Amino acid sequence: MRRTLRARICLPALLALTALGLGAHTSTAAPGPDGAPAPGPGATATAAQYSLNSSLAQRLGDRSAGSYLDSATGELVVTVTDAEAATAARAAGARAELVRHSTAELRSAMDALQARAAITGTSWGIDPSSNTVAVEADSSVSARDLARLKKVAASLGDRVSINRVPGVFTKEVAGGDAIYGGGSRCSAAFNVSKGTARYFVTAGHCTNLSASWSATSGGAAVGTREGTSFPTNDYGLVRYTDGSQPAGNVNLYNGGYQDITSAADAVVGQSISKSGSTTKVTSGTVTAVNVTVNYGDGPVYNMVRTTACSAGGDSGGAHYSGTTALGIHSGSSGCSGTAGSAIHQPVKEALSAYGVAVY
Structure with missing residues (x-):
């Protein structure tokens, strides 16, 4: 399985979680009631929607091309390729939308991109709201390589769209408030447990x-x-050996903390927050899932693309929504406020890999 993740702890008492990412400014979103920036412009996902998204993905399989939250209505929209699947989605409580391309077709397009255009500085992932594979190419991609990418994309028809983004896709180990090792400083995302x-x-x-x-x-x-995986994945696990029993919460950098009680997979269109030691709390929207990022030292797979931006020192930070843990910050390109792309590893994959849980 291909996976990725990041985490966060607090200082001395190790009470909270933070992050380490790349090139961004703190979001200018209006503050929420706790003083932290308000969630991004996307819809707020509910526990029921997380569950419904997961169950319908398993039930419909290739008869769906993924789900997204309608930012105007807050409804969970399930894209489907036939009338029977549409009926099943509606019966389960979702809004069904008939689309042309199934998940299998979109994954086939990503396989073609991987085989023929795995260029450093590019990323691609599924955007269910447009029923496409959304490709991004950063400023390091040469004109020659961009032409090759466009040629491959053209051969895949309307399954693929390409967007040029500023900056360079990169993961960083620099700056940050929380954990130090190997002469570098990183951040942790979530405190987790296995038994005691x-x-x-x-x-x-x-x-x-x-x-x-x-x-x-x-x-x-x-x-x-106790575990590490990068590239292909981007997650690691560290066991407390100093007798600490840290709380399972995230640092809001305003004197407060956000309690984390569950973990879920992010849904395209939902609002999301990121806590990191450099840019503190920023916010944005989930824009693509099943994302491949071609870093200079190797690709990572099955990531999530968001606009919750970052700067050097945020790598390993926490992506979350309310009390739900969603991901671990990996890297970004062209970040400024809520412009650019920030990448996280789905945290559920990491929890499963190590047999641990948030608390």
């Missing part, structure tokens, strides 16, 4: 660097690496 043992998850490109992690630069170790 406590851990945090963070970016695999961070845990690749060191087995021992501290909460202050040059300080005593607070945890030891």
